[in-house]
Amino acid sequence: MSSSYSRSASKNIDWLLVFLYALLVAIGVLCIFMVEYNPATFSADSFFNGNTNYSKQILFSGICIVVATFIILSDSKLYPAFANLLYVFGILLMLSVFVIGKDINGSKSWIPLGGGFNLQPAELCKVFAALALAKYLSQLNMDFTKLQSQFIAAVLALSPALISILQNETGLALVYMSFFVVMYREGLPGMILVIGFSFGALVVATLLVEKNTLAIILTLLAAFIVFALRRQIFVRKRWNIFILIISVWVFCVGIQRFAVPYIFNNVFECYQSQRIYSAVGKDYDCSQNKHAQQSEASSGKAAVKPDDYNVRQSKIAIGSGGFLGKGFLKGTQTRGKYVPEQHTDFIFTSLSEAFGFVGSFLFLGIYFILLFRIIQVAERQRSVFSRVYAYSVASILFFHIAVNVCMTVGLFPVIGIPLPLVSYGGSSLLTFTIMLFILIRLDADRQMVLR
């Protein structure tokens, strides 16, 4: 009986995803090993003694195998059934951090588990949010074209993000933005994404281009659109188009001239502004920053100018890898510990230094195949629940990968989000394991309609 059950459990399992998962976790352990390797203290048992990060990561992987097995053996009907409950549980877990939370690296978002292990609920909550969103969007009478349902979906996705921001964990909060990709797939007007991208482009342009020049460019752009639509506006007297163009123009110029400088100088901390500026290759003048001015006034000392040391060292490590890399354990920057946080957020640099462009390309290739496989899996689902969930997994993975790698190569401001399955960290590894194996479980039952 048990043998036939296990056969049915392994039936329809997408082994490619399992294989890619195992490959990435193994690469992760290898990268952490490269970061920590020190010939002076290295011995064979340091892989298992639990004193080193890579041995801990091996331990986490072991736990993850157990968890993954449980998920594979579980019933897929469980997930839609408990989706809302889990979501509430996740939110409560996140809120509990404010009471029993622990401060690590300046963000109060960890729950101490004892034995030196900590759990970050915001990580875990991504799974619950994905399930809850899937559950909501797969309701029978769901009409996602309605503004109300769009709003509810957004609230579902963004509530954990809000709590995360309150925990001073901005990076993870941004991850929840990736649910908009899912909603777009499910019918959110494309206009919202276009507006979102345009807004991002406008902010970047504000940082890059001198403000008067940009204002002139925007004005000319508006004038050109008015000119192009002059027949619509002036002949057919459709003034609302004209008013829309004018108000968009006012909005853009307002953002560019007032909102962005205000936010950078008054809302953001100096180091945050500096990171964003340095991602676009500019230097931020901290003397304009309100927080810097305050701390300067209170301490009486000139504020230390935040340095883009992390990104610089990260770029040096990656750049010095060259075409083929320096070889396994031969990365001088990795060995010299020049890149801060290299075993967590900057893990990509150790791989990139050791194996060069070829290695990085192949490594990104693995992620690429994973993402496309997930999209392929998503599109073959019969139930909306599974599809939405699959897209959530793909979007979250994609967001993590893109932001993390862009951050290490200096294309994105430094925000602390890990590289999925590779970065050191139990919470992160466990979250992605659960996320991926729920998908594999759901996919194994793709013939079933789950609600």
Next chain:
Amino acid sequence: MPVYNQSRSRIIQVIFILVFLVIILQLLNLQIFSTEYKLQAENNAIYRKVVYPDRGIIYDRHGKAVLENTIMYDLMVTPSEVKGSDTNAICNILGIDTAEFRKRIIASIIKNSRYKPSVFEPLISDTLFARLNESMYKFQGFNITERPVRAYPFHSAANVLGYLGEVDTNFLKRHSGEGYEPGDYAGMTGLERSYEKVLMGQRGVKRYIRDNKNRIQGSYNNGLYDTSAIAGRNLYTSMDEDLQLLAEKLLQNKIGSVVAINPKTGGILAMATAPTYDPVMLTGSQRRKNFGRLILDTARPLLNRAIKGQYPPGSTYKPLSALIALDEGIITPSYGYPCAGAYYSCGRPVKCTEHIPGHSKNLRTAIAYSCNSYFSNVFRLIVDNPRYHNVRLGYLEWKHYMNAFGYGTDLSADLPGEDDGNIPDTSGYNKDFGGPHWNSCNIVTLGIGQDRMLATPLQIANAMCIIANKGYYYTPHFVDSIENETPADSQFVGKYRIKHVPLEHISDSSFNTVQLGMHDVSVFGTAHAAAIPGIDICAKTGTAQNPHGKDHSLFVAFAPMQNPKIAICVVIENAGFGATWAAPIASLLLEKYLKDSIAADRQPMVDRILKADLIPAAIRHWYIARDSIKLLKESQKINADAAPVFKNNLETSKPVTYDPEAEPNRNDNDSGTNRNNRKDSIKYKQELDKQEKKYNPKPKQK
């Protein structure tokens, strides 16, 4: 399921692809197209440690090492690691205050950055080393590294061997690509400089990986790119250390120099200059202080007078004059001149010191008795040779002979900074006499080696080699061979292996006549006191008038006459007659070299010379005042490493101002004042001025 959703899936996929493409492009940019990151990574993480090889050893002709190596220690500091170390203790041990400590740390940071080790206290003494070593654990960021240092077992030949100095930015610029780094030492003078490339060997480089806190993590790539240090190669010189030591001993308390050459090879047997210094003074921890004192010493101990002292050769020139006249066919060996105590034909009489009647009845006796009248006359005959119709053409012909004898041009020996001496061009005299209106009478004292004729002891000794060899010479040099000689070395040393025959047309009989005359000098002539029993010495004394004071005492000789093994030139400044001081010194050196020891009955002569103090009063006075506090302070102000090496060693020292010695015929106003003001007898005042100008920059007067 809405219809458009399938296309939306495509759009999402396109977004994924675009973002991955952007990342790949940036990776291409970072890893393949830009090279700066590789450089920065190397600067970051690779620590290059230079391994200094031992410099080559210099041997004398008997295989004795005259310059070798010993180990000394440098106290190094890595400023970034100093935090928390026991500053007070280290200051106490080194005997410095905390202000000086801070100053040195800042200097290190500026020089070598905060993360690289720099020298904190160079060349620490043995006692300091012991004291530091036992408490090194307290001094984080400090460590002691070995440094091979030059050792001079005989404490001699300082100016020949030269000293090492820390390279300055100019040096680095000139020698870029040869592997020098700031803080390195290189040969600054003497053989150390001439053979720097041979002696320095090849630096080794070890590469280590270091971490972000500058700690060594192990060798880079298992030492794949490391190069090992290759020791400098040894030099085998012609120097005879015993002779050199004796020469230096005999020159003590005198100003002057001795050059002894083996005429058969051109190898320099001894080259002494006085005053000199103990070369050890410029190696250890006291180097800075000593250098300051030496450079301020009025008697110029750092100056190698053998190649940079320019003296009127005086009567030592006469054998050359005889050879020229004989070769030109102006006189025959039996030519005589009726000397009546002076040469009267040119108005102002040229006095002759010899009064024996008939001392100038022929060339041989004229040389033996050094008759001024005879040679004044011979000089005029040469210059006024009717064959050349014109005194200036005659003069040029004479100058041609003199240059062929090696006067007036540097000989390119293997020591840097050799001076040219002076055989003036006709233009010089045109200037002196306001146009080409001069005649042989105006310059008649050239005939007795005076006037504007100047030569270095090396040139004078080399001319003796030509006479000894009857016509040929090898360029004087120290280094006979180099260990494992490379083609490049051979090219450098090769020029000392070429036989020069500058005046082939001078007949052997002319040389024989002159040699016989010179032999008579030591038998019954002006230097009979210098005779050594059993050796036929050919010699010539010289007593050179000079504008600085008492006459210079000169003596040249070669011996044995039939088979010359040594040619020597001795110059003692302001010592009077050549026969009084220079001759006995030369005689003793010849005896030492040819007989290997000095006969017991000549010991009193040695004692007399050793006791003699011939240093001019002005310099002696300066020596008494030397230890005054003011001077001490002044010498400490001079940074030995930054202080320039004698620049005049590097370029020909053309007189910047009017020098009465070089232009004795010039007669304008400032010559008079100059002569009056000149109280001391230092010949090199202009050079000293140059040095002073460097320390107190003033607008140049030109």
